[in-house]
Amino acid sequence: MTAPPHPLPPPLRVGWHREHFLSPLLQLATQDNGRHFELVECPGGTGEMQVKLASGEIDVAIALTDALIAGLANGQDAYKLVGRYIASPLRWAIVTGKESKYTEVSQLKGTTFGISRLGSGSQVMASVLALRENWAPAEYPKFEVEGQFKPLRDSVNSGKTSVFLWEWFTTKPFVDSGEVRFIGSVETPWPSWSFAASTKANDHAVANFLSALQPHVREFDAPSSREGPDIAFVSRTFGLTEEDTKEWLQTVKWEHHLPEVSEAVVRTALTVLEKAGVVKPREGGWKIDQFVNTAVAKVVE
Structure with missing residues (x-):
C-alpha cells in the first residue's frame, strides 16, 4: 500500500513594508505564488514587524538594520538577525x-517628533539626528506614536508634531503634491536593511527563503536591469516617477550574499546607538551571538 504523501509545511510568513527596496521580493513572490512563503504587509514598518515577530504573526522580517539591532540590545529575544539585504545607507x-513654522533642522530642538512605533527606525534615526546636530540631552526630541505613514503626515499638518522621519523617495510624491515639505535629511551610518527571523521559525525554511531570493536580488542589481527593467517595475509598482526611480537607483546597492551578517556593522551600529542614547552600554561588552542566528547566517567581518 502506497503511503500518503507528506503534507507540505505551511508557507513561511514574511513581513515587509511597501517600499521600492523590496522589489526583488515582490518578483520572487509572483514566481512562488504562495507555495513556500507568503507576504504579510506591515504598514507600520520595522516597529510593527518587531511586534509581529514577538507575537508569532510572522516568521521573517526584512527591516531596518538599526532598529533590529537596537531591539536586540534592549532585550528583545523573539528574533535574531539571519542576513543582510541592502549594502548602502x-x-x-x-x-x-x-x-x-519649521524651515530648518536647528528649530527642532526639544520638539515632538512623530514616530511609527517605539523602537522603530523613525525613532532611532531621530536620536541619531540629535547626535549629529550636537544637541544637548535636554534638547533631544520627544516622541508621539502615530502608527502608519498617513497619520504621520496628518500629525505634521495639524501641528501635533513638528516633523517625522521617513524614507526620502517614499515621501517625495507627497512633497511633489504639496501635502508635506522636506526640511533636511539624515543618512544611516550603516547598511540600511537586514533580515531577521523568529527564534521559533524553522531554520531550514528560512535558509531556503534566502537562497530563493538571492538570484532575484542579483538580477535586480545587475547593470542591465538598472538601465530599464528596474525603472519600469518600480515606477509601475510603487508610483515613483521615472526620474526619481533613476535617482534612487544611483544611491542603492544590494548585498549579493544574503545569509551573512557583518560583525563590524553590528558593532558600529551599537556604538552610534549608545552615543545617541537609544541603547545602554553593556558591562563587559556585547557578544555577537546575542544578535545573530548562526544556524542560518555566517558572521563575517
Missing part, C-alpha cells in the same frame, strides 16, 4: 507640514 527625509 538609507536616506531619511525630515518631513514637516505644508504650512508649519
Whole structure:
C-alpha cells in the first residue's frame, strides 16, 4: 500500500513594508505564488514587524538594520538577525507640514517628533539626528506614536508634531503634491536593511527563503536591469516617477550574499546607538551571538 504523501509545511510568513527596496521580493513572490512563503504587509514598518515577530504573526522580517539591532540590545529575544539585504545607507527625509513654522533642522530642538512605533527606525534615526546636530540631552526630541505613514503626515499638518522621519523617495510624491515639505535629511551610518527571523521559525525554511531570493536580488542589481527593467517595475509598482526611480537607483546597492551578517556593522551600529542614547552600554561588552542566528547566517567581518 502506497503511503500518503507528506503534507507540505505551511508557507513561511514574511513581513515587509511597501517600499521600492523590496522589489526583488515582490518578483520572487509572483514566481512562488504562495507555495513556500507568503507576504504579510506591515504598514507600520520595522516597529510593527518587531511586534509581529514577538507575537508569532510572522516568521521573517526584512527591516531596518538599526532598529533590529537596537531591539536586540534592549532585550528583545523573539528574533535574531539571519542576513543582510541592502549594502548602502538609507536616506531619511525630515518631513514637516505644508504650512508649519519649521524651515530648518536647528528649530527642532526639544520638539515632538512623530514616530511609527517605539523602537522603530523613525525613532532611532531621530536620536541619531540629535547626535549629529550636537544637541544637548535636554534638547533631544520627544516622541508621539502615530502608527502608519498617513497619520504621520496628518500629525505634521495639524501641528501635533513638528516633523517625522521617513524614507526620502517614499515621501517625495507627497512633497511633489504639496501635502508635506522636506526640511533636511539624515543618512544611516550603516547598511540600511537586514533580515531577521523568529527564534521559533524553522531554520531550514528560512535558509531556503534566502537562497530563493538571492538570484532575484542579483538580477535586480545587475547593470542591465538598472538601465530599464528596474525603472519600469518600480515606477509601475510603487508610483515613483521615472526620474526619481533613476535617482534612487544611483544611491542603492544590494548585498549579493544574503545569509551573512557583518560583525563590524553590528558593532558600529551599537556604538552610534549608545552615543545617541537609544541603547545602554553593556558591562563587559556585547557578544555577537546575542544578535545573530548562526544556524542560518555566517558572521563575517
